[in-house]
Amino acid sequence: MKPELIGFVHFDRPGSKNNQIEVLVAKEKASFFLRNKFIKIVNSFGGDKHFIGRIVEGPFFQPEEVSRDSALAQVSILHGEEFPAPPNFYATFIIEVIGELDGTRIISSGSRPSPQSKVLTLNDDELYSILGLEEGDMVIGNLEGYPNICIKFNSKKISVIPRNLGIFGTVGSGKTNTAQVLIEELANQQWAVLVLDIEGEYTMMNKPNDNPHEIEKLKRFGLTPSGLKDFNVLKLCNQESTVETAEEVTIKIDQIDPYVLAEILNTTEPQTAALMAIIDILKRKNKDLKQELDEEENVLTPGKKTKSMYTLDNIIETIDEHKSNPEKLGVRRGSLQPLRRKLISLRRSRAFDDPTAVSIRPDVLLKPGKVTVFDLSYTPDYEKNLLTAQLLSRIFEAKKKDKTRSLPKTAIFIEEAHTFVSRENKDKMFETIRMLKEIARRGRKRWLALCFISQQPSHLPNEIFELANTRIIHNIRSSKNLDVLRLSSGGVTEEMWNCVPTLDVGHAIINGPQFKNSLIAQIRFCKTKRVRQEDIE
């Protein structure tokens, strides 16, 4: 398709912004102009420059020969029934100038289009190469306003998924659907995927999407509904699950870093000191077991691990043994009892050190194309966070030990990430954040990626934003939530941020290392089944 001339650049107003221009368009051509569409501007004076722009505001209509406030203009509108047509009119639009075209690349420009520069349509092929959308093997959706322009992530580039992802947006903006799409595509590319599912929303991904409207929309991408083949739902032992078939896992207390355990239990300093002293005693007592456990710990060797260095029960028993003389432990009197209470309440969930349930086994979970969902929908908060911490450290340890790189590329999705680490408890979660940072830093080389999902980005500590290099930002109306993203995301223009509160469901800004410019995408529907309320009841 040949580029079509659709309008011309107007003179500027005093106070015009560097990256914005106004375009005048005859009314017959105004219908091409839809917000967020891309256009090319051919400079009229001052050099043979081409600019690329995006329509951000308009159409605004003005009468051509008379002024808006003239009697003729007003009467023709006011008594519309007596006037067959209004006076001639035209449309104006505001264009965000994204940059100058250098071959097929957009580069930043030190200039602006001059008046009477031609404004032309861009065809799909041109847009593909200008926006750098040719590469990629994971179909995420299409460019907003362009049903035929696919947006694909590249699962094979170490600078994309392994630099971690963030999916943000208000309640019901489409985050879970987006995550499901990413999970499907990663599994299809033979990644192992683990999902920490707070609401039980991902538990039916082994079934095909059964929503007729969504199935119809999927056809546009040449996709049909299908469930995941290698799919497993796990739940913590003695807890309920959204699906009957969920298998039980237990949390091994000796597999959690004692400092992380203390942080998650929100212990005071004296209580932390007491917990460390007790764990030290238990480790010394069972030091003979260490060798044996280390051998079993070779996570790549199958074999159920049933022994522990110490269990939650052991910790409680040791507290009881020292109840009367805590000084012998070198801990403050009064610190043991509150610690004991916290541990007893943990024990009530019966999720810990259950010898009949399997523990987290990286060798079982990390298989190419396998998706494992941890259904935490009926799990209390402490247990949820302890399982998350244990899973992260077990997977990371396995990846570190995998010298021959025999484990598959791996992604871990963390729903409602702000309930795991938050800005509020950030100072107390030093060890947990340190662990996340280390995973993000050292995991990249080992193809271990994290995906944080949150409806409350303002509750997340800044460290998380620094880790999540690809961000998918759905509709956000709260300025508090928007501000934290705005401050931490480079390369998103003011004009694009202004779109966020009005993004439709399922539409999102994509900002990340794969694309030079931030894009607005319409995310596709997932091929797998979405859990609806009636599926649970």
Ligand SMILES: Nc1ncnc2c1ncn2[C@@H]1O[C@H](COP(=O)(O)OP(=O)(O)OP(=O)(O)O)[C@@H](O)[C@H]1O
């Ligand atoms: N890509 C999409 N295109 C069109 N509609 C969508 C899209 N994604 C989701 N929706 C619609 O929006 C609804 C909510 O989607 P979803 O559950 O993914 O949102 P969410 O942000 O995860 O919500 P919550 O905050 O409640 O977890 C879905 O039921 C679906 O109808």
Ligand SMILES: [Mg+2]
């Ligand atoms: Mg959701």
